[in-house]
Amino acid sequence: MMRLPAAILGLFLAFQSPQIPVVQLPPAMTFAEWLTALRAEALQRGVSEATLDRALTGLEPVPVVLERDRTQAELVLTLEHYLDRRLTKKMIRTASTMAKDHAALLRKVSAQYGVPPGVIVAVWGLESNFGRFSGVRPTIATLATLAYDPRRSAMFREELFDALAILDHGDVDPSAMKGSWAGALGQPQFMPSSFLEYAQDFDGDGRRDIWKSTPDVFASIANYLSAHGWDPSQTWGREVKLPADLVPRLADVAPLRPQGCLAERQMTIALPLDTWRELGVKTATGAPLPKADFTASLVDAGRRRFLVYPDYEAILAYNCVHAYGLSVALLADKLR
Numbered sequence: 001m002m003r004l005p006a007a008i009l010g011l012f013l014a015f016q017s018p019q020i021p022v023v024q025l026p027p028a029m030t031f032a033e034w035l036t037a038l039r040a041e042a043l044q045r046g047v048s049e050a051t052l053d054r055a056l057t058g059l060e061p062v063p064v065v066l067e068r069d070r071t072q073a074e075l076v077l078t079l080e081h082y083l084d085r086r087l088t089k090k091m092i093r094t095a096s097t098m099a100k101d102h103a104a105l106l107r108k109v110s111a112q113y114g115v116p117p118g119v120i121v122a123v124w125g126l127e128s129n130f131g132r133f134s135g136v137r138p139t140i141a142t143l144a145t146l147a148y149d150p151r152r153s154a155m156f157r158e159e160l161f162d163a164l165a166i167l168d169h170g171d172v173d174p175s176a177m178k179g180s181w182a183g184a185l186g187q188p189q190f191m192p193s194s195f196l197e198y199a200q201d202f203d204g205d206g207r208r209d210i211w212k213s214t215p216d217v218f219a220s221i222a223n224y225l226s227a228h229g230w231d232p233s234q235t236w237g238r239e240v241k242l243p244a245d246l247v248p249r250l251a252d253v254a255p256l257r258p259q260g261c262l263a264e265r266q267m268t269i270a271l272p273l274d275t276w277r278e279l280g281v282k283t284a285t286g287a288p289l290p291k292a293d294f295t296a297s298l299v300d301a302g303r304r305r306f307l308v309y310p311d312y313e314a315i316l317a318y319n320c321v322h323a324y325g326l327s328v329a330l331l332a333d334k335l336r
Contacts (some may be wrong), residue, residue, distance in 0.1 A: 095334065238283055307323060
């Protein structure tokens with residue numbers, strides 16, 4: 001099953017809410033009947049009866065979750081304007097304060113996972129407003145609603161089983177397992193499948209508490225990025241300037257990628273950094289590009305353009321939207 005991006009919410013500044021009727025729940029099986037069958041399968045998968053009693057007793061679908069699922073946000077600002085709105089002086093100032101307040105912990109986490117403190121803080125800030133928000137919706141009810149609904153039932157059914165496994169492990173109590181309307185958990189906004197694979201117990205208390213434990217939150221974010229290819233010997237990329245004669249022939253020299261997630265399809269194919277230098281591309285300050293043996297892709301944000309390196313793709317693995325990836329990368333640069 002394709003893994004969902006870890007963060008579902010928080011990227012977009014404007015919303016459209018068309019009057020789309022909510023799809024009726026399948027009449028062939030009531031929610032109670034469906035829940036009985038789900039419970040039986042969960043038992044077969046090894047979830048204990050005690051956990052199922054605590055998590056599923058009295059469970060009912062949540063209509064507002066379906067409403068949110070059918071009226072998701074649409075990006076109406078350009079990427080360039082989004083970055084201007086998102087990376088405000090207040091945001092940068094708060095990130096800097098948080099980086100200083102947690103400097104000792106961030107050094108420890110960075111030393112273990114190889115991800116720079118600034119990148120960890122930037123992801124943390126964008127996902128949870130620096131720990132102020134980790135979601136308010138009960139996760140089991142949310143995922144059960146989306147799993148019962150026929151639109152994407154298979155995907156959310158697996159996430160529901162993963163959420164029950166988290167409860168069975170004892171990382172969090174059912175009453176405390178809360179997240180977004182789509183089931184993303186805690187301050188890192190991990191889907192349950194990502195939690196099981198990447199969440200860390202950095203404070204050593206035997207629980208992977210991504211809701212309240214700052215050490216666990218930082219380590220989980222860093223572990224996710226590290227597992228998706230973050231290379232501590234590189235950086236994410238840099239803003240660049242293109243020579244005027246390159247712009248009209250860019251599609252021939254470096255066409256867009258034919259496959260991948262949304263943001264990856266909006267990037268050019270990767271070319272050696274030496275090739276970009278030979279094409280006349282320079283840094284935003286006008287300096288020559290550094291000499292390095294890795295490849296880079298171009299991201300066009302209107303008046304601003306960026307050459308992004310393999311580390312940038314680790315950020316996109318968290319959420320494959322350039323508004324997110326560049327916000328993380330540029331905020332991290334401010335903290336470097």
